Amino acid sequence: MAEREPSAHQFTLDDALGFDTPAASFMDLEVPDYAYMFGFLQADGHLQQGPGQKGRLTVEINVRDIEILRAFQRLTPYNSTISERTRDTNFSEAHHSATWSLCSLEARTRINQLGLPYGRKSKKIAPPRVEFSRRDYLRGVIDADGSVGYTSQGFPFISLTTASTAVGVYLCRYARMLTGAERLIKRNTRDEIYNISYEKEPAMQLAADLYYPGCLSLERKQMKAEALASWVRPAGMKVSPKRRWKEWEDQILLDLCSPTAAAEALGRTVQSCNLRHWRLRNGQVPLPSTKQ
Incomplete structure (x- = not known):
């Protein structure tokens, strides 16, 4: 496996160009950006515990999305680093990734208490038990572990792949209240993962709600979500009427x-x-x- 030495940039509050985030308000999940950040960390972050009080929170993503890591850096009033590396993987040769790393015990403790476990966590994560901005949290989860765009048939869709029953059920409940679309989640037999998907009008409604103008998000998914608004149901394509239960x-x-x-x-x-x-x-x- 070929790998080049990572490059890193040390971030301090002086580098934030005037952006001031008091530690007391760090990860206040009623703040939309923090709710998004926490959802993203739950899905794509990793908390590693070391000896004593040592440990590290890391998020590694494709370098094309490095701007979201820089946003996390600006939102975090503790020293952190962003590094890049290129390596061969099972899926790609010369895969170029970026990793955000945060070591602060105070920050890690806060994030852990909100619901990001140490170690393996894919089935353990759940929506926060404190007050939080719901659509921003779900957008963070979908940005990390979901997809937005058009199907091969040309229909709008938005989907989430997750191992967490709690997160899957929460998305279904949120989408049902917003769009009326019903989903019954079930793990697939191959890898016991939930694949939850919405198409056509429900997908358009959900994407418009989650990816509102000016929100913190992956730029490429924001653009895809906005593009869904241009879809028009073809003439002759019937809409199944919703039948209420009595x-x-x-x-x-x-x-x-x-x-x-x-x-x-x-x-x-x-x-x-x-x-x-x-x-x-x-x-x-x-x-x-x-x-x-």
Whole structure:
């Protein structure tokens, strides 16, 4: 494996060109930029614990996105570095990457307490338990582990690949409230990862909400999100009407205790009944009055 020595630039507050971030407000997740930064760190960051109080937070990404690391540097009132390296990987020869590194114990402790575990964390991460800016947090997660653009058929889409049940469920809940689109997440059999995707109008609505003008984001994904707004549904392409669940339908679904049988009885799809049954059993929607 070929590798060149990394180059690094030491960052201090004097380098911030007047940008002043008090340590007391560092990672206040009600601030949109910090909510975004935390979502990105949860998805693409790594907290490594060393002997004693030593340790390091690192984020390594393709060098094309180095500007987001510089933004993280400006937002962080502690010394940090950005380095670059070129190496051969299983996916690319001469892969050029950039890494942001932060060693401060105070900063690491704050980020860890908010919900970024040390070591392997892909299945452990979850939305913060403190007040936070929801759409900015989700945009950070999607910038790190998601995709935005057009499908091969020319339809707008926005997607997220995650191993975290909590993050996957949160995105589905947020998107349902915003767009009405229902998703029932399920790990794929190959690598037990959730692949959550929205297309057409729901994708346009979600992208417009998450990637609003002036937000902190990866520039290339911001541009793709903005490009989705130009899509127009082709003439003749039908829109499936949304059918609301009624209390008596919930009652039948619970009585039959079989999404397949309920689908036949109610004239709905098995997928729709399966999703509704899961929501009823897990308290995602209220039970019919006779079951409470």
